[in-house]
Amino acid sequence: xxxxxxxxxxxxxxxxxxxxxxxxxxxxVKEEGNAADGQRRLRxxxxxxxxxxxxxxxxxxxxxxxxxxREDAFFCERVFAPWFDMREAMEARDMPxxxxxxxxxxxxxxxxGFSLSYExxxxxxxxxxxxxxxxxxxxxxxxxxxxxxxxxxxxFNIEAMAPFFDVVQIGEGEVMLPELLHLxxxxxxxxxxxxxxxxxxxxxxxxxxxxxLYDVSYNDDGTIRAVKARDGxxxxxxxxxxxxxxxxxxxxxxxLPNIEIVHDRLALELFRGCPRGCRFCQxxxxxxxxxxxxxxxxxKQFQEALAAGGYDEIxxxxxxxxxxxxxxxxxDQLLDFIGGRKINxxxxxxxxxxxSLDLMERISKxxxxxxxxxxxxxxxxLRDVIxxxxxxxxxxxxxxxxxxxxxxxxKLYFMLGLPTETQEDVLGIAELVYKLLDINRDLKKEGRKxxxxxxxxSTALFIPKAFTPFQWAPQASREEMEExxxxxxxxxxxxxxxYSWHDADTSLWEAVLSRGDRRxxxxxxxxxxxxxxxxxxxxxxxxxxxxxxxxxxxxxxAFYALRERPEDExxxxxxxxxxxxxxxxxxxxxxxxxxxxxxxxxEYCSFCGVQNLGAERCRKxxxxxxxRAAGGKGEAVEEGADDDT
Amino acid sequence: xxxxxxxxxxxxxxxLRLSWHGPLVWVAHLxxxxxxxxxxxxxxxxxxxxxxxxxxxxxxxxxxSGVGIASDAEYIDVSLEKKISPPEAAGALQExxxxxxxxxxxxxIPLTAAKKLMGSVRAADYRFEHPGIAAYFEKILACEDxxxxxxSKKKEKSVNIRPLIWGSxxxxxxxxxxxxxxxxxxxxxxxxxxxxxxxxxxDEAYLNSKITKEELWILPKKKAGYLTxxxxxxxxxxxxxxxxxxxxxxxxx
Numbered sequence: 011x012x013x014x015x016x017x018x019x020x021x022x023x024x025x026x027x028x029x030x031x032x033x034x035x036x037x038x039v040k041e042e043g044n045a046a047d048g049q050r051r052l053r054x055x056x057x058x059x060x061x062x063x064x065x066x067x068x069x070x071x072x073x074x075x076x077x078x079x080r081e082d083a084f085f086c087e088r089v090f091a092p093w094f095d096m097r098e099a100m101e102a103r104d105m106p107x108x109x110x111x112x113x114x115x116x117x118x119x120x121x122x123g124f125s126l127s128y129e130x131x132x133x134x135x136x137x138x139x140x141x142x143x144x145x146x147x148x149x150x151x152x153x154x155x156x157x158x159x160x161x162x163x164x165x166f167n168i169e170a171m172a173p174f175f176d177v178v179q180i181g182e183g184e185v186m187l188p189e190l191l192h193l194x195x196x197x198x199x200x201x202x203x204x205x206x207x208x209x210x211x212x213x214x215x216x217x218x219x220x221x222x223l224y225d226v227s228y229n230d231d232g233t234i235r236a237v238k239a240r241d242g243x244x245x246x247x248x249x250x251x252x253x254x255x256x257x258x259x260x261x262x263x264x265x266l267p268n269i270e271i272v273h274d275r276l277a278l279e280l281f282r283g284c285p286r287g288c289r290f291c292q293x294x295x296x297x298x299x300x301x302x303x304x305x306x307x308x309x310k311q312f313q314e315a316l317a318a319g320g321y322d323e324i325x326x327x328x329x330x331x332x333x334x335x336x337x338x339x340x341x342d343q344l345l346d347f348i349g350g351r352k353i354n355x356x357x358x359x360x361x362x363x364x365x366s367l368d369l370m371e372r373i374s375k376x377x378x379x380x381x382x383x384x385x386x387x388x389x390x391x392l393r394d395v396i397x398x399x400x401x402x403x404x405x406x407x408x409x410x411x412x413x414x415x416x417x418x419x420x421k422l423y424f425m426l427g428l429p430t431e432t433q434e435d436v437l438g439i440a441e442l443v444y445k446l447l448d449i450n451r452d453l454k455k456e457g458r459k460x461x462x463x464x465x466x467x468s469t470a471l472f473i474p475k476a477f478t479p480f481q482w483a484p485q486a487s488r489e490e491m492e493e494x495x496x497x498x499x500x501x502x503x504x505x506x507x508x509y510s511w512h513d514a515d516t517s518l519w520e521a522v523l524s525r526g527d528r529r530x531x532x533x534x535x536x537x538x539x540x541x542x543x544x545x546x547x548x549x550x551x552x553x554x555x556x557x558x559x560x561x562x563x564x565x566x567x568a569f570y571a572l573r574e575r576p577e578d579e580x581x582x583x584x585x586x587x588x589x590x591x592x593x594x595x596x597x598x599x600x601x602x603x604x605x606x607x608x609x610x611x612x613e614y615c616s617f618c619g620v621q622n623l624g625a626e627r628c629r630k631x632x633x634x635x636x637x638r639a640a641g642g643k644g645e646a647v648e649e650g651a652d653d654d655t
Numbered sequence: 656x657x658x659x660x661x662x663x664x665x666x667x668x669x670x671l672r673l674s675w676h677g678p679l680v681w682v683a684h685l686x687x688x689x690x691x692x693x694x695x696x697x698x699x700x701x702x703x704x705x706x707x708x709x710x711x712x713x714x715x716x717x718x719x720s721g722v723g724i725a726s727d728a729e730y731i732d733v734s735l736e737k738k739i740s741p742p743e744a745a746g747a748l749q750e751x752x753x754x755x756x757x758x759x760x761x762x763x764i765p766l767t768a769a770k771k772l773m774g775s776v777r778a779a780d781y782r783f784e785h786p787g788i789a790a791y792f793e794k795i796l797a798c799e800d801x802x803x804x805x806x807s808k809k810k811e812k813s814v815n816i817r818p819l820i821w822g823s824x825x826x827x828x829x830x831x832x833x834x835x836x837x838x839x840x841x842x843x844x845x846x847x848x849x850x851x852x853x854x855x856x857x858d859e860a861y862l863n864s865k866i867t868k869e870e871l872w873i874l875p876k877k878k879a880g881y882l883t884x885x886x887x888x889x890x891x892x893x894x895x896x897x898x899x900x901x902x903x904x905x906x907x908x
Contacts, residue, residue, distance in 0.1 A: 017863050018723060018862070018863045018864065018865060019859075019860075019862040019863040021681055021722075021723060022722075022723050022846065022849075022862060023862075026683075027681040027682075027722060027723070028678075028679075028681050028682035028683070028686060028722075030681075031678035031681045032678060033677055033678030033679065033753070033754050033755065034678075034753070035690075035693070035694075035753040035754070266690075266693055266753075268678065268679060268681070268682050268686060268690075269682055269683075269686050270685070270686060270689070317697065318697070319693065319697070320692070320693030320694060320695070320696035320697035320751070321693070321696075322692075322696070352702070352704055352710060352712075
């Protein structure tokens with residue numbers, strides 16, 4: 011197989027050549043030759059459409075690399091997006107995109123898989139296929155071309171990219187990906203079937219979505235009329251789930267990156283799913299139900315991986331660390347182990363409460379890292395709309411404790427443009443921040459020793475996502491967004507406050523893609539033709555270009571992003587089943603408009619649909635709810651709980 | 656006056672000599688440090704840490720190598736909080752090094768000698784390899800002025816590197832060794848030599864040359880009158896003369 015040769019002159023001419031050479035400690039290279047069954051190994055290129063530093067920080071990339079390489083029949087290699095300078099140099103030398111492990115061009119792989127974490131990376135995917143000399147559209151690819159697949163959180167609505175992928179993996183890849191790759195191997199290596207037959211069989215694997223087997227028709231107003239499955243493909247593709255996380259292998263010999271990456275530490279995944287149900291959050295819905303790893307398994311993992319890696323930092327990973335049921339036990343074990351070993355522990359996404367502050371105190375006696383909270387909205391009403399489940403008293407009390415514990419302040423995350431947001435809500439952010447400053451002043455007056463306050467405020471712009479209660483909601487226009495930002499900016503002028511805000515241009519484009527349909531594919535294609543690449547890096551983002559291309563295709567960004575969608579609209583992603591029912595999401599949307607809270611999963615169950623999937627915690631919650639309803643304690647099971655739409 | 660170790664938390668200092676080839680040649684100094692630190696942690700060496708706000712392991716490279724420079728002479732002083740036996744610990748470390756990096760020597764050095772490593776470096780030997788490179792070197796070394804552009808952070812200035820090249824030896828048609836100024840006082844970045852070959856030799860192909868740091872020369876003590884390689888200095892007992900084959904005569908100006 012022809013391989014790319016990286017010569018010294020090329021590597022000397024680019025920034026950070028360590029990105030391109032591979033050869034890291036714990037990298038896996040399998041010798042060319044056959045697997046135990048006498049047939050050659052399947053060559054799989056695991057691609058991440060961003061730079062080495064971002065891709066190597068991604069847990070999914072690390073998990074899948076490990077899972078696929080555990081099988082003798084597969085050899086998985088990594089491919090990242092080269093930075094602009096390298097891309098130019100490669101073009102000048104007519105050098106195709108290649109894998110880090112063996113410098114094999116992308117087109118020479120049996121299967122090319124993209125891990126997709128954010129919509130803005132779509133154009134980079136197309137650019138990488140082109141650089142790797144892989145035909146872009148599934149329909150153009152023949153028997154000699156690689157099978158191109160995708161997975162990751164954004165693929166729950168992958169319609170804008172549907173024509174480019176042969177198979178899309180909905181849900182968790184650690185079991186599904188090897189199953190699919192065995193089928194790819196039967197097709198590509200053993201020659202047991204042709205491409206068409208392969209696609210039909212792939213569609214029969216739970217969680218595998220074959221976009222070409224679905225025909226989409228549209229109404230005159232541009233909404234979906236119907237999505238019809240062909241050739242035996244299931245009407246609805248149900249997400250794949252790993253119910254017992256403890257049975258999922260984790261990488262025990264982590265690859266140590268050559269150069270400094272964004273998160274250069276051992277990541278411990280505590281649990282998947284989130285019991286909170288914030289209404290703007292897609293992860294909170296699509297990763298349901300909550301499934302935990304046990305502290306015993308995690309403990310064994312971190313001890314082994316630390317020994318094999320030599321890391322000096324461990325990071326806990328989950329959607330909401332404070333909700334891990336064994337956090338106390340695990341942290342005791344961790345702190346016990348790392349004490350004296352000069353290893354730091356980083357614990358993100360904590361709620362601000364006594365336990366967390368105490369934990370932070372124990373974690374870092376000397377190193378006082380910053381606190382971060384995400385109230386998300388400035389008034390209690392709006393926090394209830396989004397089901398944030400945190401009260402102003404809790405925020406104020408938490409901050410008081412933090413000041414007394416020696417913190418000078420915190421970084422606060424908010425969202426602007428949330429559904430039902432008024433000027434009062436925007437100004438409420440400033441009011442809340444000033445209350446936090448007042449607490450500091452009052453403590454000082456009381457004679458308590460506190461540091462001079464410093465509050466950092468950061469606002470992101472709300473982006474409605476598929477499979478959330480806000481999938482019907484409009485996004486605020488760019489003009490409205492800018493107005494809100496400038497309103498807030500004027501209120502936050504204070505020497506103790508630092509304010510930063512997110513760009514409205516990328517937010518609009520992200521909103522278009524995240525609830526987009528297949529008609530956007532030609533737009534993305536044209537963008538790629540015009541050389542758009544790595545444009546999620548803000549300085550490279552060009553909104554007018556995308557708007558022009560949409561216009562050329564007769565598409566209106568407002569149709570995708572800015573209108574409130576009617577309750578009975580068929581969405582482009584309705585043939586994907588993420589476990590949570592559309593009827594539940596709609597109930598939640600209506601509750602949001604009434605600013606009504608829904609309690610977190612656990613003791614309470616809101617019958618979102620996931621309770622049928624067989625997770626322990628769901629079963630308990632649902633049973634408790636039914637018992638309460640039967641006991642007539644006044645808590646009725648939610649209306650429509652059993653409806654199946 | 657007694658000399659005290661200012662870093663009193665360490666019990667022992669081990670000087671390593673590593674050879675550095677393979678993919679990690681393409682990373683910068685800080686990444687090389689991290690790679691060595693992690694290998695030492697995997698090998699469970701009892702690293703000594705600096706005290707204070709942000710404790711760091713005390714791992715000192717004699718002369719940082721730029722991106723793309725291979726080496727047979729990466730000298731590194733590692734401070735330890737407990738004493739170890741160098742041969743055993745060396746065996747453990749050898750197994751934990753990334754591909755392309757090998758441990759050549761490890762020896763205990765006196766605590767007082769350790770902190771001086773970086774400051775005592777005076778010269779380095781580099782080997783340049785490329786088909787036909789010797790002829791080009793003969794041509795450019797005849798020049799008195801080899802001015803090339805040097806980029807640092809934001810500035811860009813022209814420097815004449817010729818005075819920093821102290822000696823040369825043609826090893827073959829395809830390989831040349833240069834002895835250059837190195838260390839904190841004056842230092843020649845060897846990639847600038849490639850720029851000079853390009854500029855004065857007139858052939859872009861030489862940007863592809865392989866560069867290997869072959870040896871380092873340090874001043875073992877003030878006014879020593881000679882330079883020696885760092886491992887040699889580590890073994891020297893007071894009053895003992897170094898191995899004559901590993902001495903470079905040196906008169907400090």
